[in-house]
Amino acid sequence: MRGAWGQGLRNVGDTTLRIVERIGAVVLFLGQILRHSGTSFRRFSLVIREIYFAGVQSLIIILVSGLFVGMVLGLQGFETLQSYGSSESVGVLVALSLMRELGPVVSALLFASRAGSAITAEIGLMKATEQLSAMEMMAVNPLARVVAPRFWGGVISLPLLAALFTALGIMGGFLVTVIMLKVDSGAFWSQMQAAVDFRHDILNGMIKSLVFGVAVAAIATFEGYEAPPTAEGVSGATTRTVVSSSLAILALDLLLTAFMMKGWN
């Protein structure tokens, strides 16, 4: 009995240690990326190319998901608010949920599985086929030439994608409530306008998606760069990118929300 408990406890301890170690490794890697970011800003076309790949690839799925999430929010919100006789406030509900939470979080989750996994697979394959070694031998640091541009491409594209997600979500909510359920259009917009605060809602949402962007891009590049140079190694790394970024996004969201509610404003 005691042995089983001891073993269980040890497993929990081991796992915790591994996770903490892994987080530490990602943070160190992030430091290395930052140190090697000079090239990315001197030759910004390298980053633009990655914004194109990471951002444009995820665009369709982000737009479609935003629209659907907004429509569902509109339906659910309408139904609940109607029983309090305040169905015009549905615009506020849709806008605030999207700006504060769903926009940053859902688009980050989608981005991690679409663009994050692609970044990991690409870097991992370049490593497995010795392209990174070849680059080192050509006196070009792969951290500066391959990793940092992909990192910055991710960091820059995610907040933009989250903004689009939110915009499409509001459109979705508008479609369902105003066009289909005949909520008054003027009330929908004016209440939203009155309730949304730039700093408290929009800026905080932007900060969230910026932080998520850093986390996803750091994890994705880290997993690719550290992947064992084999087919299984790369596929395992791709899966780990999706799982760990998703967990990181949710954990960071909790942390950031708590901070933002207590208020640095």
Place this chain on the structure above:
Amino acid sequence: MIHQVEIRDLNFGYGDQLVLKGIHLTVPKGSLVAIMGLSGCGKTTLLRLMGGQLLARQGSVRVAGQELNHMNEAQLYAMRRQVGMLFQFGALFTDLSVFDNVAFQMREHTRLPESMIRDLTLMKLNAVGLRGVQSLMPAELSGGMARRVAMARATALDPALILYDEPFTGLDPISMGAIGRLIRQLNDALGATSVLVTHDVQESMKIVDYIYFVSDGVIVAQGTPEEIHASALPFVHQFVWGEADGPLPFHYPGPTLKMDFGDERGQA
């Protein structure tokens, strides 16, 4: 005599297994030296040590008189600007075209105008007979073509030291002869120094100045092509003439046949 590469008492291993044991090797400036040995004997490892991608456990590796073990990252990168390496499997950048692969270092390290980069790149591609494929992607090349493109890329900035890992594998006899001559030419015309890892005894005997034989992690024989040709050492003879029977084992050490296949096959 100045040595481009000088290796002393080198020990290296992956994990517990020692791959190279007490290697002594020098490559004089301007020479073309071959390293030969059975598959898996540590030739690629030795090249990577010369390029500073692996660091020696013990002993010293000097390139152009500088000890690689004592270099920091910046010094290592500075040293590599003088080194070109042809990887065993080409390692072309799969997201860049053939032209961009060869032009890569010129764009990264020089401020040459694009028109000059174009001329230089086409010259390098022409030297390996592949000017016609400049706009293809690496995935559209055959194995031998990819190897030749990789060779053009490795020599793009006219390095002082060129490391070739098996440049002849997968080439037809005609390209093999042409590539062999090209390696010699590059060496002499640029005043470069070259290290050539190869299995192809006959082809490399024609072009190299000196040969090292590696077996089981140690250098077992060395000499000029004439000396090697005339050598009476049993395994050199076996290697040069490609005989299956002799002191060099074809099989990687492992359990006996009898243990792996059971009694009947083992006895047969």
